[in-house]
Amino acid sequence: DAGVTQSPTHLIKTRGQHVTLRCSPISGHKSVSWYQQVLGQGPQFIFQYYEKEERGRGNFPDRFSARQFPNYSSELNVNALLLGDSALYLCASSLGATQDIYEQYFGPGTRLTVT
Amino acid sequence: AQSVTQLDSHVSVSEGTPVLLRCNYSSSYSPSLFWYVQHPNKGLQLLLKYTSAATLVKGINGFEAEFKKSETSFHLTKPSAHMSDAAEYFCVVSVLTAGNKLTFGGGTRVLVKP
Numbered sequence: 001d002a003g004v005t006q007s008p009t010h011l012i013k014t015r016g017q018h019v020t021l022r023c024s025p026i027s028g029h030k031s032v033s034w035y036q037q038v039l040g041q042g043p044q045f046i047f048q049y050y051e052k053e054e055r056g057r058g059n060f061p062d063r064f065s066a067r068q069f070p071n072y073s074s075e076l077n078v079n080a081l082l083l084g085d086s087a088l089y090l091c092a093s094s095l096g097a098t099q100d101i102y103e104q105y106f107g108p109g110t111r112l113t114v115t
Numbered sequence: 116a117q118s119v120t121q122l123d124s125h126v127s128v129s130e131g132t133p134v135l136l137r138c139n140y141s142s143s144y145s146p147s148l149f150w151y152v153q154h155p156n157k158g159l160q161l162l163l164k165y166t167s168a169a170t171l172v173k174g175i176n177g178f179e180a181e182f183k184k185s186e187t188s189f190h191l192t193k194p195s196a197h198m199s200d201a202a203e204y205f206c207v208v209s210v211l212t213a214g215n216k217l218t219f220g221g222g223t224r225v226l227v228k229p
Contacts, residue, residue: 042219056216106158
């Protein structure tokens with residue numbers, strides 16, 4: 001069975017540009033969460049979507065936005081990129097929205113470098 | 116608010132010796148606690164979780180962790196380290212009333228020497 005897939009694997013952007021990252025959850029999973037992992041730190045929660053609705057938002061600026069499609073895949077968008085946005089962006093999927101009941105399965109991430 | 120502190124950023128052990136990774140948490144409500152492992156170029160994998168049942172939790176690959184409310188700790192142990200245990204380990208807390216989000220610690224990198 002396919003796990004969580006993310007695209008692209010790596011991405012290089014310039015300050016001020018916009019980026020879209022994509023995530024396909026495990027088949028049957030209806031919840032998708034996004035995390036940012038800066039080098040040398042633990043992942044930080046950005047968003048959770050369940051059944052196409054936002055169920056949680058972390059402490060990130062409005063430059064970050066996301067959405068979930070009818071097939072439960074998801075996009076994370078970041079506008080006006082800053083150098084500090086350089087990080088590994090992780091997507092996780094789960095069967096349900098409650099994160100301490102339903103195990104989250106993580107994808108390998110998208111490595112974003114902003115120059 | 117909830118938070119997690121991993122007390123060691125790096126741990127070095129010899130193969131076949133015990134591993135101890137220390138984690139303290141802070142939470143206003145009853146937490147759920149997890150340990151995840153991250154191997155290079157691979158996704159995070161759940162090792163084990165505590166959700167208010169037995170305080171000693173057994174996970175995959177011989178790992179276990181003990182929830183101690185009085186000490187607000189959730190330390191991870193393994194009796195005998197294997198070379199394949201070399202990775203980064205994250206202690207994670209989740210509180211239902213805090214939007215269901217997972218809050219990660221800063222991570223502990225484990226080096227296993229032959």
